[in-house]
Amino acid sequence: MLWTAPYWSIRLLFVLAAAVSSFPATAQVSKTNPSASSTKVTLGAIRWDNWSLDSPYGQVLADPGLRERVPYYTERLPNGHLGFPGNTERALNADVHYAKAAGLDYFIFGYYLESASWGRNPNSAVALNRALTNFVSLPDKLGIKYALNFNLSFPSRDVPMVSAAISKALLGPDYMRTSDGSAPVFFLVGTMEPWLKGLGGEEGAKAALNDMRNRVKNATGQNLYLVALLFNLPETGPVAHRLGFDATSTYATALGASGKSLSYASCAALAQNAWQAEAKDGAGGFLPTVTLGWDYRPALRDPHEKKSRKPNPDWCQPATDGEWIQQIRDAIEEAANNPRNDRFQSVVLYAWNESSEGGWIQPTLSEGVRRLKVIANAVDRHPTIPPFKLTWPTQIDPKTCAVGSSSISTATADAGCKSPSDAMTIAWPCPPGTQIASDELRQGPSEEGEKIQPIWQERLCVPQER
Template sequence: MTERAETDGVRRPTGPRTGRPTGRGAAGVVLVGVALVALAGLVVTGVGQAGGADRDAAMLTVTVDANDRHDFRYSVSGPARHDAVLDDDNDRTRPRSVTFTGLGPGRYSVTQARAPGWDLVDATCDDGVSADLATRTATVRLGRRDRVTCTFRPALERPLVGAIRWDAWHDGPVGRAVEYTLASPEWRSRLPWFAEVSPTGAVRARADAPTVAAEEIDRAARLGIDYFAFLWYDSDRAVGSEDEGMMRGLRYYRASPNRDRVKYTVVVDGDRLADPGERATILRDMRDPNWVTVAGRPLIFVGLWADPARTDVEALRAASRAQGTGDPYVVQTVIGASSPSGIQRTVRTAESAGADAVSWYSIAVPSAQGGPYPLLAGTARDAWDRAARLGTPVVPTAMSGWDPRPRVAQPPFWGDSGRSWFRAPTPAELGRHLGEAVDWAATAGAPAVLVYAWNEYDEGGWLAPTLVPDPARQDAIRDALIGRR
C-alpha cells in the first residue's frame, strides 16, 4: 500500500495503493440432461425427464446455492428415484439446478450427500417445507401438476480465508516504482514469482497479462485461499493513469476463465464509497456470481483512509437489496490502530457507520525495529481480542509479515511506509499464525478471515510465491488453510 501521512502512530495511505445432471429412474431409465445457459447471470439449469409427457405430472426442481465450484450430489427417492450432481459456479460443465419432470403423485425425499468440509446450513422448499438438516433431507408431497423447488445452501465448515490484493505489479507509474524499490540485490529474494531480472540487473515484475492472472488464481486456490480482496481505486480513469493501473489486476482476474476457483470482493475507502458512480460500479460487480458471500450476503470491506458515512453504507445496502444481491456484510476496515485507543475508535466508527464487523488492512507496532515475527502475530491476536471484548463482531486480520525497509532504502514516489519492521516468519511461525486466525474466527463465529497480504512484496507481507522458490513456506500456508477444511 502507498502511504504518506501518519496518524495515531500509524502510517496512512494517500496515493495509489474476484453439469449436466445424471441419474436413473427406478426402472433404470437414464435421465437426459439439457443445459440451458442464461448468459446474463451465468446460471446453468439442467432438465431431467423421467416418464412421458403427462400434462398432469408433477415437477420437482433441486437447486444448490453454495457460491462455489464444489460438486454436490443429490438423490430423490419416492415413487421415482433420481440422482444429480450440481455445482454453483461459472463453469457450464454442471448445472446449479435440475428439474425432474413427469413425476407421479406421492411423497418424495431429496437428500444432499455428505460433502467433507461442508455443512448444510439451510434447505427449504417453496411449498413451505423445511429440511431436516441433520439428515440433509427435504421431504415434499407432490400432487397432480405440482411445481416445487427445493433449494439447498451448503457452507464451508471453517471461515472463508481471503488475501488482500495490492496490484502494483503492472506497466504503469506505480509498477515501475516498485520494480525500482526491489531492484537492489538485498531485496531480490522478495520479487514475485513472475518477475524477471536481466543480465544487467534490471527488474521487470508485470502481472498485467492474462496468463499471469490465471496462474495467480491457480496458485491461490492451491494454497487454500477462498477469496481475493482487491483494493478499489477510481474506476473511470484514463489508461496509463495510476488508478487505471492499480485496477488492472481486478480486470484481468474477472476475465480469467478459471476465476471461479477463487472468489473476490473489494476494499474501498469511504470517499469512493460516497461517490455515486463508484458505488454503482461496485454494485454492478456485486452481481457477479464470483463475488464472495457469507451466509448469502455479499462481503465488502470499507474504510481505510476515509471512514464510511452511515448514509453511504445505507445507500449501498438499499441498492444491493433492490438489485437482488441481498444485504451486504459490511466490514469497517482500518490501517494499524492496534492500540487500545485506536481499537476503541475503530469500533465506535463501525457502529456509527452501521457496519456489521471490524477488521484491519494491516496491524503493526509502530515502534518495532527488527522485532521477532511472533511479536507481530501476538499484536494482531491482541487486536482481535480487544475489539471482540468491546462487543463488536471481528473479521480477524492475519499478518504474513511487515518489513517495508525496501521503501526506506529506495523510496517510491509516494514515500516510504515508516521505519517499523519485523523479522520474517519461519514457515512454521507463519503457518501457526494463519491457523490461529482461522481457529479464532471459527470460535468467535466470524464468517471470514482477512490476510495481509497476497502480494505486498515490497512492504513485507505476502502469501504468493516468490521468484526464488520457498517450498517450505508454501507448504506451511497450505497445511494451515487446507488442513482446516
C-alpha cells in the first residue's frame, strides 16, 4: 500500500502504462528448470507494515471469505475484533524464518521519515517503522538482509535527515549490498511530478541525490545504489536516470479501472512487456517486479480507502503454482541478462504482506505456507532452517487453564486448556522443510493493546529429515 500525505488516510492507485494495450489473453507455462542465474540474482520482497493490534486496515480482512489473504499472526482480541500484530518482534522472527525457507534474500521495508515537514506527524512515522525496528533488533536473521524504501516524498530541507537514516542503517551488518559493496536504497518516486516538486524540480532533485550520496559516504565510507520505484516507466525512467538514479523498478503491476477480471497469464504478460521495453530502451539498471496478485476490492470496504481509490478496479485472477514459478524464473533471467545490471542483479517481489491489495507471500489462514514453497521451488533454494520457536497468544482463558511459571504440553493439557474453534485464527505453521517437534503452553506478559495476561503457545519447529 502506497502512502501520500496525509499518509494515514490516503493511498495511491497507480497504473503501469507501458504496453497496456497489447498482451495475450492466455500464456503457456513452460516446464523450464531454474537456471544458474537463480544463484546470482537476489530476491527482495516489498513490505507494507501498517499491521498492528490497533490498525484499522486489518478489519477489511475480517471476512471468512477472505481467509486466503488473512495473515498467520491474526488473533482474536478480547473485544471480539481481529488483531493483526504483524509488527511485533515475534512476528518478525517468524517472518525471517519463513523468508529464509522461501529462498528470499532481503526485505524492502517501507520507511517513513520521522519528520514534521508538510504537517506530518513524526509519531505516526515511528509507529509505521516499528516492524523495521523489531527486525533490526532480532539477534539472528539467518542471513536475511534488508533495504530501505522511502515511501514518501520530502522537501530539500529533509535531505540531511534522509541521509542520517540511511547512514544509521548502514552501520549495522544486515543491510543489503550490491556486487561492488554499495548499499541499495529505494525511493517510491511514482509519477515523478510530486516527488520533484518537493525538491524544487529536476535540478533540485539532482542536487539532493548528490548531497545524499556525499553525506552517507562521509558518515560511513560507503557508496549508495539508488533505485527509483516508478509508475509509467517509459516517461519517468529517463527522468530518473537524468537525476542520478542507478536503477529503476516499479512497486507492482497494477491495472485499470474498468471492473474486469484478467487472467494471471495476462497480468504476467503485461509485466513482461514492461520488462522488455525497459531492457530495450532503458539507460541504467532495472529490477523486474513480479506481482503475485492484484485485487484491492476488499480494501474498498474501508471508508478512507473508498475515498482515495478508483471504485471499479480491474483485478488479476489467482495464479497457479506453475504460473508463479514461470513468472519468477522469467524475471530472474531478465535481471541476469540485462548488461546494465552489472552492479545489482535483483528481482522485486510484490509483496510480503500487501494482503488487502492482493499481493502476499507470508503464510495465511487457508493457504498456509503455499507461496513460500512456490518461491523456493522457482529458485530451487531449500536451506536447512535451524530449530526455533514460534510464539503466539491463544484464546484460552487464563482462569480455566492452570499454567504457572513452567510450561505444559498441549498434548497433556486438560480440557480447560483447549483453544476454542475460530475460523479466523490458526496455529502458526512451521516453515517448509521443518516440522513440529513440540507444542507447549505458558503464561506470559501482555503485549501492547492487550488488557488480559494471555496464555502463550510455543511451537518448536525442527528440520525435517531428508
